[in-house]
Amino acid sequence: MRHITLMTDFGLKYTAVAVMRGVIYNLAPDVVISDISHAISPQNVMEGALALGWVTPYFPDGTVHIAVVDPGVGTQRRPMAARLGRHYFVGPDNGLFSVVIENAEKQGLKMEFVHLNRPQFWLPQVSTTFHGRDIFSPAGAHLASGIPLEDLGDRFEDPVRLDMPRPRKTASGWETAIINIDSFGNLYTPLHKDQIGSSREVRVRVSGREINGLVKTFGERPPGDLVALIDAADFLSISIVNGSAARELNAHVGDTVEVILS
Amino acid sequence: MRHITLMTDFGLKYTAVAVMRGVIYNLAPDVVISDISHAISPQNVMEGALALGWVTPYFPDGTVHIAVVDPGVGTQRRPMAARLGRHYFVGPDNGLFSVVIENAEKQGLKMEFVHLNRPQFWLPQVSTTFHGRDIFSPAGAHLASGIPLEDLGDRFEDPVRLDMPRPRKTASGWETAIINIDSFGNLYTPLHKDQIGSSREVRVRVSGREINGLVKTFGERPPGDLVALIDAADFLSISIVNGSAARELNAHVGDTVEVILS
């Protein structure tokens, strides 16, 4: 239980992240801290929730994941910690843990949630603007040091859940949407490969363009070709070989993606 | 004494930072290295000094902080190391340590400064352009390995100090200035909350706008509102809820901020 990850929307200047690292090392000098991302779009809780769902399962059992995308810091939103199976999560109760909770449910994992409402586990002074430093980093460091989850606060059962975008079944296949765009300009959807199944023919429509068939890898097509494929997380994505699909299609998060199966 | 931090203006390509990490691990394989920031604006010694003042106190006693914002590398400016209370600092003697020195003085901490002028503690070859690799990283690794500060060079007493911007008392309150702008567009001043005290009414003027009162948290006001608040480091700052005060006000470092108390 000595690994800790950090994910924030604090940006690449990084000084506030470094403050959190200092607080953690002060309380738990022997932990290993890894960054998940500090380039989550500012206050984009959905993007943070998807990133946690994608990355955290790869870390060792016992890892404590501290996540701060927190537009409501200093308001009534609860600071929380959770155990989902063998991983711990610490951050604001604002939907940021929606995807990891949904995945834990699907896998039938044991789930426990506590409200971080016991000041003896915070820094001595708590600001209204930086709970990442004052509440979440100390809580994460205490968990990594072996303090039981239930000591940190009162149990609750109703964490905030985001309304996740879900593919909608249509007569001819699926209607879904772009939910993320990475730095290469690849477009990500929440349509799982099992929803596509073994259809003989797959057509993907996005931004007025139609793509025929899925490729297995970029290398099957020449540079500049628009392709659809199942990404490394097993979901449908859209790319341009050696180029940016986002720029070429002027695509944005939320744009409709239609999938025709036959 | 096994934690080391790195702060530079080397940028996010990061290869030169990686060279420093390699040099440090070669000499001190068991240290834990943390980044404070590598996105300090190029050669902006003041910005680096403020970042060190803000972040370093959160790290454990015995931490060695290596900082390189060094427009004078290869000239007569001294390479230096310091002990300020229970923290060590290594870098160029160009004012980069002004804020941590000032804070150490205020707290009455013991301070010692040495000129890094003993080549046996450097890499065998020293370039004129990359003392971060050739002098500062080896010195920091030696300190983290337990070599006494006074072995690394001759004592001196007069480190370079920047002329820090200080709030000026006026008839109606304070005149101060923006000293930093973060990636969210929040504006930072050096006016401490104790200088505002418990005034019944506070008005803040910046860029031709006037803000009435301080909020405790962003959540008190709707998105788009311009607000003033005491930041996580206890200084007056100016923000737009869910927006960028820097962009909205076309504000820059150095712009005057007027505070009227009554």
Add this chain to the structure above:
Amino acid sequence: MRHITLMTDFGLKYTAVAVMRGVIYNLAPDVVISDISHAISPQNVMEGALALGWVTPYFPDGTVHIAVVDPGVGTQRRPMAARLGRHYFVGPDNGLFSVVIENAEKQGLKMEFVHLNRPQFWLPQVSTTFHGRDIFSPAGAHLASGIPLEDLGDRFEDPVRLDMPRPRKTASGWETAIINIDSFGNLYTPLHKDQIGSSREVRVRVSGREINGLVKTFGERPPGDLVALIDAADFLSISIVNGSAARELNAHVGDTVEVILS
């Protein structure tokens, strides 16, 4: 053999890098992971090869360097691992290791290459798009845990080598080219200081400008001056004091640089 470095072109969003960190820590919980860079220009194998050549020698003996700049992922290009002297390298066999191989040859180091073709050392499922996660991170973690290189796959002798840009001797000196530009706008060439030697007079022509003489350090000239100097890696580079030579000269990678010696 417990240090691992990571270099990719995955960008600063960083989530895919975090996935690799998770995979590595799962297999080798006690390694120390360092980043070399994740801002290699997308699919720029040459830039990655130069970065590995510059940074990796500073790391301790036994370090495992995992590098992923991999436009051919999922095609027939081999996944590979190598031992070059006392360092290990893992990644695609596409020329990414050209510079470290060339340097090892020059130093007469022992070199061994294996094709990573044994699935028992991969993740259970291998995607066609993310070998950094599925093949290279597990292989690197296994090497760092002490599994012998030759266990990971079959030996081969002919790794892909890039055609490295080499300075060409001319009647009056050298013709070379810009091979890299950093975030400060400094221009890098592959002309080594030994090729310039102790010439009495050196003139450098680039983008229609001529620079007379080499400076030892930026501090010798006023801000705004265009200067040539031997960089920290011992090669000829071109800079503007406190400015960006790339912007001022509208210079690009591949532009000719002429050096006249007398």
